[in-house]
Amino acid sequence: MSTGALAIVPVRDGILPLGGEETIAEGGGSALLVGTGVETAAREMVVQPAGRLLGWEAGDYRPAAWAEALFDTIAPHAAVILPASPDGRDLAPHLAAVLRRPLLTGAIRLTFAEHGTRVEVARRGGLVGELYETPVPVVVTMQPGVRGVDPSVEHREQPPQLELLNLPFSPTSSSGNPELVEIMPPDPATMDLGEAPRIVAGGQGLGSAELFARLGKIATALGASLGATRVAADAGWVPFERQIGTTGVAVKPRLYLAFAISGAVQHTSGLGHPDHIISVNLDASCPMMTMADLAIVCDARALIDELAGRLLSSTDVET
Numbered sequence: 001m002s003t004g005a006l007a008i009v010p011v012r013d014g015i016l017p018l019g020g021e022e023t024i025a026e027g028g029g030s031a032l033l034v035g036t037g038v039e040t041a042a043r044e045m046v047v048q049p050a051g052r053l054l055g056w057e058a059g060d061y062r063p064a065a066w067a068e069a070l071f072d073t074i075a076p077h078a079a080v081i082l083p084a085s086p087d088g089r090d091l092a093p094h095l096a097a098v099l100r101r102p103l104l105t106g107a108i109r110l111t112f113a114e115h116g117t118r119v120e121v122a123r124r125g126g127l128v129g130e131l132y133e134t135p136v137p138v139v140v141t142m143q144p145g146v147r148g149v150d151p152s153v154e155h156r157e158q159p160p161q162l163e164l165l166n167l168p169f170s171p172t173s174s175s176g177n178p179e180l181v182e183i184m185p186p187d188p189a190t191m192d193l194g195e196a197p198r199i200v201a202g203g204q205g206l207g208s209a210e211l212f213a214r215l216g217k218i219a220t221a222l223g224a225s226l227g228a229t230r231v232a233a234d235a236g237w238v239p240f241e242r243q244i245g246t247t248g249v250a251v252k253p254r255l256y257l258a259f260a261i262s263g264a265v266q267h268t269s270g271l272g273h274p275d276h277i278i279s280v281n282l283d284a285s286c287p288m289m290t291m292a293d294l295a296i297v298c299d300a301r302a303l304i305d306e307l308a309g310r311l312l313s314s315t316d317v318e319t
């Protein structure tokens with residue numbers, strides 16, 4: 001039995017889920033990307049595993065059959081860890097069942113002691129931390145956005161090569177697979193903010209719930225989700241699940257548009273590494289503007305009115 005962890009990250013169409021790289025960093029061992037587009041996902045990774053980087057092009061999501069096919073590969077690892085993303089949360093119990101191991105969900109920290117694994121899990125909505133020290137092998141899901149990424153893991157000079165696995169696998173080999181009928185794109189207006197690829201967010205400078213409602217419509221017109229700072233959520237202009245940051249949601253958008261947001265560290269630490277940041281602010285030198293690829297110095301309220309006029313129907317602009 002290996003003492004190291006194996007991080008298993010389900011991949012769809014070459015896209016790593018929220019918390020995927022964080023899980024690899026936290027495990028500190030090898031990583032296995034499984035799903036569709038694993039080579040693309042491996043190329044996009046900022047984090048490199050300390051051990052081997054494995055990939056299995058397994059096709060459409062078949063959690064029970066995947067678990068059976070993966071048994072020999074994963075059984076030697078004392079800790080098998082997955083991000084608590086939708087697919088990770090779903091695959092983990094299948095792996096625990098075939099391995100006949102306990103499953104610890106929602107972990108916020110994972111360490112290895114001489115006699116086993118120490119897993120700290122968050123309970124009661126994050127109010128309570130419970131510590132489990134287990135000498136037996138486990139399967140664990142990691143809460144995204146809690147631990148971040150160790151920079152020393154991030155900058156390895158010689159990243160491991162992706163080793164593609166060729167596993168014997170029959171999609172119908174297990175009765176526990178859901179039948180895939182259709183994959184429907186998520187609605188940006190209601191999807192989990194943590195999974196949103198584009199976010200349009202507002203801050204204290206917008207000044208009212210009405211302007212946030214209008215910004216939400218602009219976000220929808222742009223195929224983006226609405227986010228906010230804590231100040232805006234505390235003021236009641238948006239529900240708390242829209243708050244981004246250390247005490248809100250950890251997000252991982254590719255595109256982030258910030259309207260009247262100063263860029264306090266408690267906000268930006270929950271932002272991930274967007275490919276593009278656009279910031280609109282009256283203060284050209286605030287942190288959000290210095291982080292931005294495109295910094296627009298203007299009145300964000302006026303720009304929202306202008307965008308609403310161009311992107312929304314007249315009924316939407318009025319409401």
Ligand SMILES: Cc1cc2nc3c(=O)[nH]c(=O)nc-3n(C[C@H](O)[C@H](O)[C@H](O)COP(=O)(O)OP(=O)(O)OC[C@H]3O[C@@H](n4cnc5c(N)ncnc54)[C@H](O)[C@@H]3O)c2cc1C
Nearest residue numbers: 203204205229230245246247248260262264267281282300
């Ligand atoms: C323990 C703790 C946890 C916290 N957790 C979070 C968290 O999870 N998320 C979070 O966001 N914050 C968090 N905060 C709060 C954080 O420190 C900041 O106070 C907050 O992020 C600032 O929000 P803001 O940018 O909307 O407001 P401000 O900092 O007040 O900035 C408003 C910005 O709007 C600009 N502006 C004003 N009017 C206009 C206009 N008409 N047009 C264009 N620009 C304009 C201003 O120049 C300014 O840059 C936390 C704080 C603490 C102490």
